[in-house]
Every structure is written in C-alpha cells, then in structure tokens.
Amino acid sequence: MKKISVIIIGAGNRGNRYSNLMAEYPENYEIVGMADPEEARRKHFETKFSIPKERCYPGWKEILAEPKMADLAVISTVDNMHYEPALLAIERGYDLLLEKPVAPTAKECADIAAAARKKGTKVLVGHVLRYAPFFWHVKEIVMSGAIGEVVSVDQVEGIGNVHFSHSYVRGNWHSEAESAPMLLAKSSHDLDMIQWIVDKPCKKITSFGSLTHFTEKNAPEGSPIRCCDGNCPVGDTCPYNCIKHYVDFKENPRRRIITRGFTDAYQNPTDEDVMNALRNTDYGLCVYHANNDVADHQVVNMEFEGGVTATLNVNAFNRGGRYIRIYGTKGELYAHAAATEIQVFNFESGKTYSVPVVRTDESINGGHGGGDQGLVEELHQYLSGSYNGYRAADIDVSVRNHFLAFAAEESRKNGVIVDMDTYYSKFGF
Known part of the structure; x- marks a missing residue:
C-alpha cells in the first residue's frame, strides 16, 4: 500500500501522540513537515522525525501558504484554532486527521463538513x-x-x-x-x-x-488566591493543593504541561521551574479562586x-x-x-x-485505552481506499x-x- 506523507499542524500533546504512533509504522507514514509556534517543539520534530529545518514552520498560516507538500494534514492545534487551518488545508487539497472537537461552534463544524463535501476531501475526526x-x-x-x-x-x-x-x-x-x-x-x-x-x-x-x-463561594475562609502564597488554613488536607500535585509529586507528567514557556518542553522541569509556573500561571491558583x-x-x-x-x-x-x-x-x-x-x-x-x-500493551498503557493506536492503524486504510471496517466515520x-x-x-x-x-x-x- 502507498506510504502516506504527513504534515503536523500543532505539536502539543495530541500532535506529538499521533506523530509518535505514525513513526511506529514507517511503511505507512512519513512526516515531512510541521508547524508550531514554540521553537523547542520545532527543534524536537526536526531532530526526531528528520524533518528539514525549512519545513518546520512557526504557524499554520506559514505551512499552508506553501505548495501542497503532503497527502495528509493533522490538525492538532488548540480547540478554538481548528476552524481556519482546517478550511485552508481542505482548500489546498489535503486530507485531514482533525482532532476533536471539530470546532467550538456548530456553524464552524458545519462549514468544515460542507467544505470537505464540496472538495471531496477525506476528513477523519479524532474520535479515538x-x-x-x-x-x-x-x-x-x-x-x-x-x-x-x-x-x-x-x-x-x-x-x-x-x-x-x-x-x-x-x-x-x-x-x-x-x-x-x-x-x-x-x-x-x-x-x-x-x-x-x-x-x-x-x-x-x-x-x-x-x-x-x-x-468563589466555596473558598475556605482565609484561603489565598494561590496555593503557593502559603498560610492556607486547609492546605494540608485540600485535595487540590497544587504544591502537592505539581511539586511534591515528582512523577506527575503534568509538570511538563504547566511549565511550558518556563523551560524546554522536552526536558524534565526542576522544582524551581514548577514553582515559577505556579506563581505566574493559572495552574497555581486555588481552585476556588480561579477564572473558570x-x-x-x-x-x-x-x-x-x-x-x-x-x-x-x-x-x-x-x-x-x-x-x-x-x-x-x-x-x-x-x-x-x-x-x-x-x-x-x-x-x-x-x-x-x-x-x-x-x-x-498499548490498550493497557497507551492513550485512550488503545484508541489512539487503533485510529492510526485504520487511518491508513481509510485514506488508501481499502477500508472495509465499521469504526471510521x-x-x-x-x-x-x-x-x-x-x-x-x-x-x-x-x-x-x-x-x-x-x-x-x-x-x-
């Protein structure tokens, strides 16, 4: 079967996940370009997937401004940034793996579906x-x-x-x-x-x-705005104390997530990095004083x-x-x-x-009970026209x-x- 060439737009958690899984099937996929605003992510992809530096772009507009360079575009930007890159990628002739949700409004979802229908584009949503x-x-x-x-x-x-x-x-x-x-x-x-x-x-x-x-109404009396401000009257027993979760729990994989912008995303953050993030981002807020x-x-x-x-x-x-x-x-x-x-x-x-x-092993230890890997396996058949399963929609x-x-x-x-x-x-x- 044909090897499918891929560009990744958005190299965060989901973009990394799909890329790593595709790399396990070199006979089926080749990652040839990517876009992400974070330099550390671009360097990581350049090295790990042997992507030429000139094909690691700072954003979706830049990569989609180029002539079509792949069969498939993986759209794994943040939720409210799916709409425009998806429409432009469809216009440029890419098939899509579009991370869910398709878009944050019903109209935008309908627009993407209509564009794909008109162009004859295959779009598989990440319903893993x-x-x-x-x-x-x-x-x-x-x-x-x-x-x-x-x-x-x-x-x-x-x-x-x-x-x-x-x-x-x-x-x-x-x-x-x-x-x-x-x-x-x-x-x-x-x-x-x-x-x-x-x-x-x-x-x-x-x-x-x-x-x-x-x-706010459920905030314990005397609780600080940030857990790291100290002197919280319930800090020792609070199940949401961010010091316990992000500083004391060294194996917490979310330490990397909260320290984005404070350290290289592909290095293990230090406690100092974590504390810096807790003092300066919403991850350090008391859950009863947050902006949710x-x-x-x-x-x-x-x-x-x-x-x-x-x-x-x-x-x-x-x-x-x-x-x-x-x-x-x-x-x-x-x-x-x-x-x-x-x-x-x-x-x-x-x-x-x-x-x-x-x-x-993947379904026990991997993402979404093995659903991530299953999607990547069936995606190739779906795009190649040889699909006879019942899972892809x-x-x-x-x-x-x-x-x-x-x-x-x-x-x-x-x-x-x-x-x-x-x-x-x-x-x-």
Missing part, C-alpha cells in the same frame, strides 16, 4: 474511543444481537476530581469562550459512542448541569428514532473512569471501560456471562454527533427540549 478494544467489543456484542434490540443506554464519564481541576479549572479548557463547552471538549467522545451504539438518529435532547463547586466558568457536572438525556433512550452523566466528582450499561430486549450489558471483561446478562437463561476484552457523521453536544448546551442554558431534526436542518444536515 471507536478504535479502543473495549468499545469495539461493546459494539460487536450489540451488533451480534446478544442483548436483542437496544432499548436504552446509560453512560457515565467520570472525569476525575484531580483531572478536572487541572484541565477544566486551572487549565486550557477552563473557559468556554477560550476553548469550548466542557461537554464538547471532554465528552464529544461519549456522545459519539452512544450514537454509534444506538445507530439510529437522535430525535430529541435535553440537558441539565452547571458549575456548582469550583466557585465551565460546568463541573452535566447530564444529557436523548431520545432516538423508535423510542430508544440514552443518558450521559459527566462530572468531576469521582476518581475517574467510564462506565456503560446497555439495556436490550434480550439482555443487559454492563462494564467499566478499564475492565478486562464485559458482563452480559441473558434473560432466557437468567445467567450472567463474561466476554473478555482482548487488550494489547466520515466528517458528516462526526459533525452530526458534535451537534448533540451543541444542542445539549442549548437545552442546558435555555431550559428547553431541543428537536434534533429542526436543529440539524439549521445547518444543512
């Missing part, structure tokens, strides 16, 4: 859970008819209290205006999974939720064609993890996404049996599933039931 062994085992059990027709689905995404405080209180996704609503940023995966499992059009959606805990505005808990209720129902519960108040329970006419399926087995209860026999989840499917998040936000903010046929039609779907 489709490629994780756990979830495709779930999908295959449902497809086999083992639990009959799907009647209802309950899915829980436990973000984890510490993860939430890092990413959605102090971190890049703390502000809807600067990134996207929490539901879209974190749980477009889960909405995509529910739609994939039900495999019927969503007809109605409602949602409830808000920011209730990580607010995204919901810390949210439920979404969906009705699909034929009366199938589903719920998604996303919240910060747990240790973290995904759980799913599917109710069918012949049985019930339930499991934790990190489990080695899926439990199936059969109505006829009245017994529960286990279906083992076949995992690789074209851009129209991905955007329709993104619309579930946008409609849920409309419901949550306005207290209304959203008719999805009407919602889709507003954007030409």
Whole structure:
C-alpha cells in the first residue's frame, strides 16, 4: 500500500501522540513537515522525525501558504484554532486527521463538513474511543444481537476530581469562550459512542448541569488566591493543593504541561521551574479562586428514532473512569471501560456471562485505552481506499454527533427540549 506523507499542524500533546504512533509504522507514514509556534517543539520534530529545518514552520498560516507538500494534514492545534487551518488545508487539497472537537461552534463544524463535501476531501475526526478494544467489543456484542434490540443506554464519564481541576479549572479548557463547552471538549467522545451504539438518529435532547463547586463561594475562609502564597488554613488536607500535585509529586507528567514557556518542553522541569509556573500561571491558583466558568457536572438525556433512550452523566466528582450499561430486549450489558471483561446478562437463561476484552500493551498503557493506536492503524486504510471496517466515520457523521453536544448546551442554558431534526436542518444536515 502507498506510504502516506504527513504534515503536523500543532505539536502539543495530541500532535506529538499521533506523530509518535505514525513513526511506529514507517511503511505507512512519513512526516515531512510541521508547524508550531514554540521553537523547542520545532527543534524536537526536526531532530526526531528528520524533518528539514525549512519545513518546520512557526504557524499554520506559514505551512499552508506553501505548495501542497503532503497527502495528509493533522490538525492538532488548540480547540478554538481548528476552524481556519482546517478550511485552508481542505482548500489546498489535503486530507485531514482533525482532532476533536471539530470546532467550538456548530456553524464552524458545519462549514468544515460542507467544505470537505464540496472538495471531496477525506476528513477523519479524532474520535479515538471507536478504535479502543473495549468499545469495539461493546459494539460487536450489540451488533451480534446478544442483548436483542437496544432499548436504552446509560453512560457515565467520570472525569476525575484531580483531572478536572487541572484541565477544566486551572487549565486550557477552563473557559468556554477560550476553548469550548466542557461537554464538547471532554465528552464529544461519549456522545459519539452512544450514537454509534444506538445507530439510529437522535430525535430529541435535553440537558441539565452547571458549575456548582469550583466557585468563589466555596473558598475556605482565609484561603489565598494561590496555593503557593502559603498560610492556607486547609492546605494540608485540600485535595487540590497544587504544591502537592505539581511539586511534591515528582512523577506527575503534568509538570511538563504547566511549565511550558518556563523551560524546554522536552526536558524534565526542576522544582524551581514548577514553582515559577505556579506563581505566574493559572495552574497555581486555588481552585476556588480561579477564572473558570465551565460546568463541573452535566447530564444529557436523548431520545432516538423508535423510542430508544440514552443518558450521559459527566462530572468531576469521582476518581475517574467510564462506565456503560446497555439495556436490550434480550439482555443487559454492563462494564467499566478499564475492565478486562464485559458482563452480559441473558434473560432466557437468567445467567450472567463474561466476554473478555482482548487488550494489547498499548490498550493497557497507551492513550485512550488503545484508541489512539487503533485510529492510526485504520487511518491508513481509510485514506488508501481499502477500508472495509465499521469504526471510521466520515466528517458528516462526526459533525452530526458534535451537534448533540451543541444542542445539549442549548437545552442546558435555555431550559428547553431541543428537536434534533429542526436543529440539524439549521445547518444543512
């Protein structure tokens, strides 16, 4: 099969992840260019992937101003910087691997889908859970008819209290205006999974939720603005004390994230680097004195064609993890996404049996339970025209599933039931 040439636009966490995985398949991929505003990242890519210096650009505008140099562009910039580079890359004739969310607004998502449709561009969205062994085992059990027709689905995404405080209180996704609503940023995966499992059009959606805990009113009396200011009356027992998480916990991989701009991103930061970051960035703020505005808990209720129902519960108040329970006419399926087995209860026999989840080392230790690697493996087939699987979805499917998040936000903010046929039609779907 043809080797696919690739440019990476945005060399942060996701850009690095996709690049490293593609490098494991040298017969399938060759990274020939990249763009990122950070010099350390450009130097890293130049060295690691043997990219000529002149093809390491400071931004997406610069690399896309050049004549087309590759088959595929990976768009892995921050959430609110997907729209323009995606449209320009499509115009230039690139196929895309577009990190989720597609874009932070419904109109922008629709624009990207329309541009791809018009140009005949293949755009695969980074809905990596489709490629994780756990979830495709779930999908295959449902497809086999083992639990009959799907009647209802309950899915829980436990973000984890510490993860939430890092990413959605102090971190890049703390502000809807600067990134996207929490539901879209974190749980477009889960909405995509529910739609994939039900495999019927969503007809109605409602949602409830808000920011209730990580607010000024819940700040302990006498607590400082920054944990590193000292003299916090609850510092020793607070589960969100940033000194504990970033300074005392030396193995915390997030130390590199918070010290961006204070040290080389590809070196292990010192405690001094970390303290400098905590004194000068939002990562050092008390979680009750931060600038966050995204919901810390949210439920979404969906009705699909034929009366199938589903719920998604996303919240910060747990240790973290995904759980799913599917109710069918012949049985019930339930499991934790990190489990080695899926439990199936059969109505006829009245017994529960286990279906083992076949995992690789990557699915145990890698990103998204092996979904990152699975996507990279199937992406080559998808782009080469030899794809006969059921996991990859074209851009129209991905955007329709993104619309579930946008409609849920409309419901949550306005207290209304959203008719999805009407919602889709507003954007030409």
